[in-house]
Amino acid sequence: MKQLHIGFIGGGNMATAIIQGIVLKKIVPNENIHVFDVSKERCDYFKAQGLTIEGSAVELAENCDDIFLAVKPQIIEGVLQELHGHVDEHHVVVSIAAGISDTYIKKMLGFDCKVVLVMPNTPLLIGYGASALAKIDPVTDEEFTLIKNIFASVGAAAVIDKEKMNEIIPVNGSSPAFIYLLGKIVSDYAETLGIDRETANTLFCNTLIGSAHMMLETGKSHDELIRMVCSPGGTTLKLMDTLEKKDWKGTLEEAMRHCIDRAYELGR
Ligand SMILES: NC(=O)C1=CN([C@@H]2O[C@H](COP(=O)(O)OP(=O)(O)OC[C@H]3O[C@@H](n4cnc5c(N)ncnc54)[C@H](OP(=O)(O)O)[C@@H]3O)[C@@H](O)[C@H]2O)C=CC1
Numbered sequence: 436m437k438q439l440h441i442g443f444i445g446g447g448n449m450a451t452a453i454i455q456g457i458v459l460k461k462i463v464p465n466e467n468i469h470v471f472d473v474s475k476e477r478c479d480y481f482k483a484q485g486l487t488i489e490g491s492a493v494e495l496a497e498n499c500d501d502i503f504l505a506v507k508p509q510i511i512e513g514v515l516q517e518l519h520g521h522v523d524e525h526h527v528v529v530s531i532a533a534g535i536s537d538t539y540i541k542k543m544l545g546f547d548c549k550v551v552l553v554m555p556n557t558p559l560l561i562g563y564g565a566s567a568l569a570k571i572d573p574v575t576d577e578e579f580t581l582i583k584n585i586f587a588s589v590g591a592a593a594v595i596d597k598e599k600m601n602e603i604i605p606v607n608g609s610s611p612a613f614i615y616l617l618g619k620i621v622s623d624y625a626e627t628l629g630i631d632r633e634t635a636n637t638l639f640c641n642t643l644i645g646s647a648h649m650m651l652e653t654g655k656s657h658d659e660l661i662r663m664v665c666s667p668g669g670t671t672l673k674l675m676d677t678l679e680k681k682d683w684k685g686t687l688e689e690a691m692r693h694c695i696d697r698a699y700e701l702g703r
Pocket residue numbers: 444445446447448449450471472473474477504505506507508510514531532533554555556557608609
């Protein structure tokens with residue numbers, strides 16, 4: 436069987452994380468992973484790992500079966516203009532760009548090409564990612580499974596409807612930033628109370644891991660889990676009351692809404 440060649444246009448944060456998964460799981464030999472990036476530093480980095488460096492997006496399309504669009508949404512138009520006429524029925528175009536729809540990609544490439552939309556996140560870098568994928572006709576089950584396996588090899592992978600690709604962004608794509616901010620606030624405040632910063636960070640991060648496992652594995656509802664922490668007349672209730680008074684829920688919902696709105700603004 437012909438060996439598959441997987442190409443990445445853009446070799447930044449997300450591409451590096453996805454490539455790491457492909458390399459770790461030996462999905463294809465390293466030389467079958469192709470990268471085109473305008474940054475020489477990124478190209479040198481991948482070359483040192485035995486990957487194939489391409490001189491342009493067009494060259495990459497000529498040498499690859501799967502083409503990952505891993506550049507910022509703001510520059511995707513130029514990349515798709517370049518690719519026009521160089522993508523054919525055998526290629527699968529995988530877009531991880533926030534807000535960019537399959538309709539736009541197909542329009543820019545000029546035909547009903549194969550597109551898979553993915554919203555990954557940076558924890559993929561260390562194998563603990565969470566990615567949402569949408570399968571779109573005429574991608575075959577076999578082609579989609581291969582792409583899904585790449586993301587599943589570096590974390591959790593869930594299939595969602597393509598119409599919800601923007602709505603999922605605050606759930607898994609952008610949420611790591613919010614979680615890191617939470618970690619920073621907790622560590623900063625603990626420090627002002629005379630607690631060693633590293634100790635606070637270790638305790639809080641392990642609390643995040645443990646709480647995530649409680650949500651995933653106990654079968655208990657979020658409310659039940661909250662009740663288990665809130666002793667009657669105790670400390671947690673005071674914490675929760677304050678959050679409620681400050682409309683923490685409303686603030687977070689608004690933040691998620693603005694995140695989605697921005698995806699629609701970036702999108703075409
Ligand atoms: N970061 C995240 O957490 C997530 C990002 N995404 C999506 O992933 C995509 C990439 O994001 P991210 O990895 O963070 O971005 P990065 O900026 O880290 O990576 C993009 C890379 O593409 C290079 N580049 C710029 N223009 C071109 C071009 N014309 N051809 C080839 N390469 C080019 C950039 O080089 P230079 O820096 O020199 O311009 C950079 O190395 C975005 O569309 C984003 O929406 C999705 C989910 C999560």
